[in-house]
Each structure stands twice: as structure tokens, then as C-alpha cells.
Amino acid sequence: MSDSGDLQVTHVALLPSAGMGHLTPFLRLAALLTAHNVHVTFITPSPTVSLAESQSLSHLFTTFPQITQKHLHLLPLDQPSANSEDPFYYHFELIRRSSHLLPPLLSSLCPPLSAIITDMSLVSTVTPLTDSLGLPNYIFFTSSAKMLTIYVSFHTMLGPNHEIEDHTKVSGLEQIPKAWIPPPLLQGGNNLLKTFFIENGKKMTESSGILVNTYESIERETLAALNEGKVLRKLPSVIAIGPLAPCTFEESQQLAWLDDQLTGSVLYVSFGSRTAMSRDQIRELGDGLVRSGCRFLWAVKDKKVDVEDDEKLIEVLGQGLLERVKENGLAVKNWLNQEEILSHPAIGGFLSHCGWNSLTEALWNGVRILAWPQHGDQKINADLVERIGLGTWDKSWGWGEGEMLVKAQVIAERVREIMGNKLLRLQTDHIREEARMAVGDGGSSTKRLYALIETWKRVQ
Ligand code: UDP
Ligand code: UDP
Numbered sequence: 001m002s003d004s005g006d007l008q009v010t011h012v013a014l015l016p017s018a019g020m021g022h023l024t025p026f027l028r029l030a031a032l033l034t035a036h037n038v039h040v041t042f043i044t045p046s047p048t049v050s051l052a053e054s055q056s057l058s059h060l061f062t063t064f065p066q067i068t069q070k071h072l073h074l075l076p077l078d079q080p081s082a083n084s085e086d087p088f089y090y091h092f093e094l095i096r097r098s099s100h101l102l103p104p105l106l107s108s109l110c111p112p113l114s115a116i117i118t119d120m121s122l123v124s125t126v127t128p129l130t131d132s133l134g135l136p137n138y139i140f141f142t143s144s145a146k147m148l149t150i151y152v153s154f155h156t157m158l159g160p161n162h163e164i165e166d167h168t169k170v171s172g173l174e175q176i177p178k179a180w181i182p183p184p185l186l187q188g189g190n191n192l193l194k195t196f197f198i199e200n201g202k203k204m205t206e207s208s209g210i211l212v213n214t215y216e217s218i219e220r221e222t223l224a225a226l227n228e229g230k231v232l233r234k235l236p237s238v239i240a241i242g243p244l245a246p247c248t249f250e251e252s253q254q255l256a257w258l259d260d261q262l263t264g265s266v267l268y269v270s271f272g273s274r275t276a277m278s279r280d281q282i283r284e285l286g287d288g289l290v291r292s293g294c295r296f297l298w299a300v301k302d303k304k305v306d307v308e309d310d311e312k313l314i315e316v317l318g319q320g321l322l323e324r325v326k327e328n329g330l331a332v333k334n335w336l337n338q339e340e341i342l343s344h345p346a347i348g349g350f351l352s353h354c355g356w357n358s359l360t361e362a363l364w365n366g367v368r369i370l371a372w373p374q375h376g377d378q379k380i381n382a383d384l385v386e387r388i389g390l391g392t393w394d395k396s397w398g399w400g401e402g403e404m405l406v407k408a409q410v411i412a413e414r415v416r417e418i419m420g421n422k423l424l425r426l427q428t429d430h431i432r433e434e435a436r437m438a439v440g441d442g443g444s445s446t447k448r449l450y451a452l453i454e455t456w457k458r459v460q
Contacts, residue, residue, distance in 0.1 A: 010456050011039040011111050014140075015072075015102075015126065017119035018049050018091035020056070020273035024357050025142050025213045027060050028244035029117070034064055036453055041068040041109055043102075045095045049087055050306045052273055052335055063247075070105055074098045087305055088274060089192040092121040099125040103133060114456035117211065120151065124199040127206050136208040136459060138452075143356045144384060145212050145219040145238065147377045149173060149231045152204050154185065154197045163188050172230025173222065180379035183399065205234050209452070213242035213360060215438035215445050218388050218431075239452060241445045243360040243435050246339035253337050255344075257330045261295055264348035267419060268341055268367075270299040271353040271400070275374045276309075277301070279316065280405055286321045288411025289329055294419045296329035297347075299336050306335065342367050349418050350391075353400065354381040363390055366432030368425070370418040374400030389427035392418055 012033060016026035030040045042061075048054045061069050074094045085093075099122065106113060115136040118126045123139055130137035141148045149170040159165050164186055168176045178186065184193040204210060216223065219240070225231050226238040258266065269289065271277065277285065282300060289296045302316050303309040313333045314322050325331045338358065341347060342365040350367045352358045353374040359381050362369050369391030371382035382393040394414055397406045418424070438445045 008457070009039045009111055010037070010453065011041065011109065011113050012456060013041040013043055013070075013106060013109065013113050013116040015043045015116060015118045015122065016045070016140075017095060017121040018045065018053070019088040020050065020052050021355050021357055022119055022121065022142050023048075023053050023056060025244055026117075026119070026140065027056060028247055029140065029211075029241075030060065030067055031064065031247045032244060032449070033453075034067060036449070038453060038456070039066070039068075039111075040064075041070055041113075043070045043072050043105070045074055045091075045098070046071045047074070049091050050273065052306055055335075068109075070109075072098060072101060072105065075101075085192045089196070092196060093192055096122055096125040099129060102126065103129050106130075106133060106135065114459050115208065118207075120200060121196055122200075123207065124203040127203050131206070136456075138209045138211055139204060139207045140211045140213075142213065143377045144381060145214050145222040145226060145240065146173075146384065147356075147380050148210065148212060148238065149222060149226060150176065150181070150380070151197060151201045152226075152232050152235060154201050158198075161188065162190070162194075170231055172225040172228075176380070180383065182376045183401065205232065205236070207236050209237045209239055210235070211239050211241050211452075213244050213356065214240045215242050215435065215443075216240060217434045217438065217444075218363070218384065239448050240438075241449050241452075243364050243439065243445075245439060246343075246361060246364065253340060255297075255336075255341070258297060258341070258344050258346050261346035263345045264425075265295050266346045267292075267294050267296040267349040267351055267370075267415060268299075268338075268347050269296055269351040270336070270338065270358070271301060271372075271374055272355040272358055273306070274304050275301065275353055275400065276303050277374075277400060278402055278405075281400070282316060283318065283321060284405060284408045285411060286317055286325055286331070287408035288406075289415065290321075290324045290327060291408055291412035292415035292419075293328060293412075294415055295346075296415075297341065298325070298329055298331045300331050300333045302333070309333070349415075351415065351418075354378040354385060356381055359385065359390075360435075363388075363428070363431050363435050366428040368418060368421065368428050370414055372397055372400060372406075388431060389424070390431055391424065391428075392421075 016023050075098045117138045120141045153170050184191045350362050351370045354371050369385050371385050371393035373379040373382045385391045398404050437443050
């Protein structure tokens with residue numbers, strides 16, 4: 001039966017960072033906690049970088065009126081030079097520089113907070129503030145447990161000139177090829193991503209716990225190494241709570257074209273919310289998809305930030321390619337509800353950059369992946385895709401970031417291979433089952449989440 005703590009409201013604040021890759025798991029976590037009777041205050045750094053973020057936030061608050069919204073109004077930076085960096089990383093920095101606005105906001109909340117859950121990119125600035133308030137601060141790491149091992153050890157891998165040493169060895173785990181490390185981390189000198197990794201990575205030890213959107217059966221060894229102190233001594237508990245289920249509040253769309261396709265026949269092609277390919281690569285890709293002879297649904301993205309992506313499809317693809325695409329596919333140049341697409345019976349494969357959310361959505365729906373990592377954590381994720389049998393990765397394609405032009409013929413071959421691979425179908429069915437078991441009744445992630453909520457009840 002319920003103990004006296006159950007009578008009180010457990011109140012937790014969530015503080016996400018910039019970009020859909022960081023926001024989406026926070027939205028899902030907010031919905032999950034709400035379903036478990038935790039009162040959630042969702043802090044929204046404003047303004048957002050992309051339209052996709054502001055729209056997703058408004059869906060959240062419309063669907064869950066019981067969630068409290070608080071704005072963190074971002075202050076402009078006095079050093080505009082930082083603006084030459086990636087717009088999303090620049091925004092991380094804006095949030096970090098505005099974080100002194102948090103303490104009055106947090107202490108004004110009623111009932112008082114049991115904990116705050118902070119995005120991984122904000123650890124080093126938020127931790128001293130929550131410490132001064134005596135507020136438990138949990139970090140939500142929005143990528144894989146494997147990426148977390150790099151995050152917490154990166155500062156130990158650097159030589160005297162702040163350059164990464166030849167060996168990218170995370171203690172307790174096998175060597176990670178240098179070619180898989182996010183390229184900005186390998187550059188000499190400083191850049192925002194590198195600074196974030198160093199500063200936040202060091203401070204992770206001071207948090208109350210680290211939540212990761214992953215689960216035992218896909219990252220058992222890595223989670224064990226982290227929790228047994230093999231990666232870093234004194235790391236707080238790493239709590240696998242995933243895969244976070246997609247939420248029904250994510251807007252529904254009509255895609256009559258997809259409804260008309262045969263079961264499992266369509267390859268969905270998308271590189272996430274913030275990856276724009278070069279025009280040349282977009283056209284090679286389109287040519288490759290047409291040549292593959294497979295049916296495909298292709299989300300074309302020409303600019304990193306959606307509000308700037310205003311050229312028409314015909315301008316990006318050219319008249320000739322646009323006509324050929326229509327022979328066996330559909331190309332669109334707008335935001336698609338990816339979760340709805342991946343759960344559609346017509347979808348049989350996913351050509352993906354392997355953003356961590358895309359990967360978890362694919363396994364949730366048992367959709368096989370043809371991996372084409374573009375930047376950031378995506379090669380580490382693509383490696384996991386191969387290891388767990390979720391799909392294939394042609395390493396010779398390199399990074400998408402202009403490293404090389406992958407030709408249409410090669411793309412067509414890989415697409416045909418993945419769509420014709422029957423073994424993968426069996427494996428992905430199994431992966432889907434395990435993913436759902438982890439967050440089902442008595443599942444490993446469900447148990448961890450319950451234990452966490454109990455801990456919060458005790459601090460009230
Ligand atoms: N997404 C979507 N529609 C799009 C592009 C992306 O719904 O047209 C969603 C996708 O389902 C995922 C998130 O945006 O939940 C992107 O996160 P991910 O980690 O996959 O990659 P990122 O965009 O951060 O590179
Ligand atoms: N990242 C990180 N800490 C930061 C900023 C970024 O660990 O402070 C990671 C991020 O999750 C991913 C990689 O660096 O592993 C690329 O960054 P980002 O997530 O912004 O790119 P995205 O996944 O959205 O494409």
C-alpha cells in the first residue's frame with residue numbers, strides 16, 4: 001500500500017537544450033513522468049533555434065496542461081564571433097551563459113522541487129547553481145551509453161596541447177577507432193563542441209545520477225563498465241531508462257502515398273533535423289535511390305536550420321531528377337512525423353544518419369537501418385546498429401560532412417542489399433520485442449525509473 005510519501009506531489013524540473021535531438025527525449029521523459037504522477041515543470045530556453053522545436057513544445061503543453069511551462073529567456077552573447085559555429089552549439093552556449101537566471105526560477109516553484117533533470121550540454125554551468133540550492137541534479141545524456149564513456153573520459157585523452165592522443169582508449173572498454181570520434185573533437189585549438197566535452201565531461205562526476213535513453217540488452221557491457229567504475233571512478237549511477245516511447249502528442253499527418261505501398265516495400269530516407277547535405281551529394285543520393293529500383297520516401301534537407309530551408313524541391317533536385325524520382329519514390333522537403341512513418345506497415349528500411357533518437361525509433365519499430373553517419377556521435381551509433389543486428393554500415397562512405405562524394409551506383413547497390421536482406425527482418429523483429437520489454441511491466445528500464453521516482457519521494 002502507499003506510504004505517506006505518496007500523498008505528497010513529487011515535483012521535478014526538466015531543463016533541455018537546443019535542437020530536436022536534445023529536445024525530443026526530454027518531451028518523451030516529461031510525458032512518461034507525468035504518466036507516473038510526477039509533477040513536471042518544463043523549462044524552455046527561449047527562443048528556440050528551429051520551428052520544429054517551438055511546434056513540438058506547443059504540442060506538449062496543449063496535450064499535457066498539467067505540465068507547468070517556465071521560460072528561460074536567453075540573453076544575447078556579447079561575443080558575436082562565437083556565432084560562426086554551428087547554430088545549435090551556439091545556442092547551447094547561449095543557454096549556458098543565461099543559466100544564472102535559473103536559481104530564482106527554481107526556488108520560486110511550488111511545491112518545492114525534489115530534483116532537476118538537466119541536459120548533458122549544460123552540466124558545468126548548472127551544477128554549481130543546483131549545488132548552492134541543495135537541489136539534486138540528474139543529467140540526461142541524450143545519446144548512447146557508449147558515447148557517454150567518451151564524454152566522461154574525453155578530458156583524460158588529451159595531450160599537453162589539448163590534442164587528442166593517438167589512442168582513444170576509454171578505460172574498461174575496447175579501443176574506439178579515431179575515425180569514429182566527432183571530427184571537431186580531433187581538431188587542434190578550441191571549438192565549442194570540444195569545450196563542452198571537456199567542461200561538462202569533467203563535471204559529470206558531481207551529478208546525482210546520469211539518465212540515458214538506452215537499455216540493457218543493447219548496451220549491457222558498456223553500462224556495466226560505467227556502473228562498476230571501470231570507465232571513471234566516482235561516476236554517479238548511470239540509469240538506463242530507454243528506449244523512451246514516442247508520444248501520441250506528436251502531430252499526425254496524412255501520407256496517402258505511403259498508404260498505397262506494399263507492406264515492407266518502402267525505404268525511408270532521412271538525415272534528421274539538422275543535417276544538410278551538399279547539393280552534389282543530394283543529387284547523387286536521388287540518382288542512387290532511383291537506380292536502386294526500390295520504393296522510397298525521401299525527406300530532402302538543404303539547410304541545417306528549418307526556417308532557412310526555403311528553396312523549392314525543384315531548385316534543389318533539378319527538373320530532371322525530380323521527374324525521375326516520381327518513378328519509384330516520393331521526395332518531400334518539409335518536416336515529417338518520423339515516428340508515424342517508421343511505424344507505418346509500408347516501411348521496410350531506413351537510410352539514416354543514425355542520430356540517437358532516429359536509431360531508438362527504428363529499433364522501437366523493428367525497422368532495419370542502412371547507416372550513413374554524417375557527424376557527431378553518429379559513427380559510434382552506426383557501429384551499434386551493426387553490432388546488435390539492426391542494419392548495415394558501409395564504412396567506406398566516411399563522414400557525410402563533405403569528406404567525399406558517395407556515388408549513385410554505390411548507393412543503389414547498398415539500398416538493394418538492405419531491402420532484400422531477409423535475415424535482418426528476423427533480427428529486427430527480435431530487437432523490437434526486446435526494446436518494448438525493457439520499458440514494459442517489470443522491464444529493466446521500468447524498474448530503474450520506479451526506483452528513481454522512489455528516491456525523489458524520499459527527498460521531499
Ligand atoms: N524528426 C522528425 N521529422 C523530421 C526530422 C526529424 O520527426 O523530418 C525527429 C526524429 O524522429 C528524431 C529527431 O527529430 O526524434 C531527430 O533526432 P536525432 O537524434 O535522430 O537526430 P538529429 O536531428 O539530432 O541529428
Ligand atoms: N554533445 C555532447 N555534449 C555537448 C554537445 C554535444 O555530448 O555538450 C554530443 C551530442 O550528443 C552528440 C555529438 O556531441 O553525441 C554531436 O552533438 P549534437 O547532439 O549537437 O549533434 P546532433 O546529435 O544533434 O546531430
